Amino acid sequence: MNHAHDETGAGNGLLSNVNATAAAVTGTGTSAQWLARYSDSLMGVFGSPQRVLVRGAGALVWDADGKEYLDLLGGIAVNALGHAHPFVTSVISSQLATLGHVSNFFTSPTQIALAEKLLSLSQAPTGSKVFFANSGTEANEAAFKLARRHGKVHSPENGPSRSTILALEGAFHGRSMGALALTAKQAYREPFEPMPAGVRHIPFDDVEALRAAMDETVAALVIEPIQGEAGVRPLSLEYLRAARELTREAGALLILDEVQTGVGRTGEWFAGTAAGIVPDAMTLAKGLGGGFPIGAMITFGEGPSPLLSAGQHGTTFGGNPVATAAALATLHVLESANVLANVRAVSARFAEGLTGIAGVTQVRAHGLLIGFDVAEPIAAGIVTAALEAGFIINAPKPHTVRLAPPLNLTSQQAGSFLAALPALIETALAAQTLQGES
Template identity: 60%
Template sequence: MSEDEMTGTTTSGTTTTDTTTADGAAGETFEERYRDALLPVFGTPQKVLARGEGVRVWDTDGTEYLDLLAGIAVNTLGHAHPSILAALTKQAGTLGHVSNFFASAPQIELAEKLLALAEAPEGSAVFFANSGSEANEAAFKIARRTGRPRVLALSNSFHGRTMGALALTSKEAYRAPFEPLPGGVEFLPAGDEQALADALAPGDVAAVFAEPVQGEAGVQPLSRDYLLALRRLTREHGTLLVLDEVQTGIGRSGHWFAHQAVEGLQPDVMTLAKGLGGGFPIGAVITYGPEVHDLLQPGQHGTTFGGNPLACAVALAVLGTLLEDDVLAHVRTVGARFTADVLALGDPLISEVRGAGLLLGIGLTAPIAPQLAAAALQAGFIVNAPNPTTLRLAPPLIITQADLDEFVAALPGLLKTAAPEGEN
């Protein structure tokens, strides 16, 4: 299924746990209660999960699963990590929410830490939100403040589901039900330098939005050359380069931010969320340098919950643990080994492994990814099919080589289960 939403019924089984409690009618399952109580925007849930520990979760029937998706690149440190529990408990005992009429020490410390990790120059700043969509909404408003009318995004992009973020998202099926969307957005073919140069030539483009790795497109990395062309051409035309690192940031690629793998590539604006809070909702926008710093003036944007002490304390714990345990080096090592091991299987249904670090897409030679994800779930592995020919893995960054080996060993059998007769 695609993004942080299920967009239809699944092919995997569901639990049938009896939920005869004070909160549910006699004999009613969790699935039935879900159907009756929640809007049907996510389709039918695959399972009802009850608890997690490390890189494993258990459903309400007690079945155990190896979590190779981490809530779609969110649970950086896995489930119930001691550092997150300690930070959350300690902060909840002092300040939980104060509104943005006031500041808090965790908010200031987290902003300073992010600026340092981003290697942002003097005059850079942070705005805290609650999600990736909210972060991209703020970046869109920053672009509007340049006074230029046009904004460029890329084919196969995904920037969120709120109206502004949706206007930057290329998939027609997501956009069409909600048009008219905020205007002025044009889509370019990802990777086409000439199309980029032609679009920027009039000199009236406010910003170009791009994901270093397009996760919802099936884990499709933008090439180093194209990323450098983005930076060079936007700078030449006075256009902001906005890098959406919602899925790729906070160590997911083996670098703090995926663009840092390309020497000389620094955005004007970067958006973050997902892994920053390790499961606690938080998003962030980083502006680079004094020229971008003052585009949004007091009163032109805001948030009630953004930057709240609880979220910031948890994010500080996530960053601190990643630093102390040298997790980024671990991500690079196990990601490279997993890629090599999957390719070494030599299965004709596997064409490639794309991505970076622990954001990986297994390319398939047949459109069986949904069936493969369903077979994996039945076998105790949580993965995702962002499109029919890609299986996506974005596990907790603390996953071990042994955990990944377990999935590699099971993969040939899963492919046989998923493949139509005669395709394997």
């Protein structure tokens, strides 16, 4: 492939012509041709891509062969307003044309305004602070360091080290080393062991197990209010409130990972704070930028934030003007268009419709983070059948299908999937039977 480009002047060449650049970069070709090029040029850490997507509008996307799909996964809870939202796109374009990157030796109005907006939405008390990163795993790395710093500062001189971080069985917090140490799935961890020491996983939603684990060595408890990768498993209100009480009594931090559940995904701004608890820190990403990469850690009150002082943590791209402008634009639309009310309404539509479908055994609808279980281990088969029928969904477990669509998905779009689902289940069951006979 020829990677040469024309640099003959501002008015000529690919670098100065957006349309020509797009045409030259994307070119034309079938999905099969693109996938052959993919396998020749990209690491296979994601396996083989299911489709080559070239365009999106709202909750719809199109592949390189021109086929249309209803995107009910939203980039795994990322595309809060769907694809190519006109306001978000215009704000990003305008900001990039004005000021793109300045390094964190400097700040920008969008960075400050976004921090203030997040503190307001989370109802954070005086003394609360925000740290910006580029992703959920980076936000959780910051939280990991916050926990370790807290433990070091608060360890007694002649007592045991306060270095233990508690996480839950089934947890997923990311794939960089600190976040991976918090993640429970052994298949993700084993190839890279030894993990950073001091993380202990305890049973999910078990208050007595938490009480037994909460001793003087614990620096922090890190939990997802709803475990998305484990199949949309919510922690009970009892557990969340006990977690707040027990960590406070033990002098440990309570850190909520709201990377997947935050920014309106559940029909509330944040899943944990809607339960009536105030954590010591909360991490965000995914939907925050409406598709543009950004992550954040919020610390609540005067306690945790001074622990990370100048030089103790940082990031090159975190909080850059374009990412923070994208997040401000996304939050503006979520508020001004009353999108959270739509989340609750469409969630109810899904919950009612799924409950009545043969083969569906349980429905867990938390806003537009939805998991439903099927009687047979055919979730992957349902995903395959759905893709063929023009729906993008996900199977985090053999019996579980997950939906995390754009928050502005319409009831009519939800209804189209519900109408198609019985046939998709039948197709997956038939494929399972055929496979068993072969």
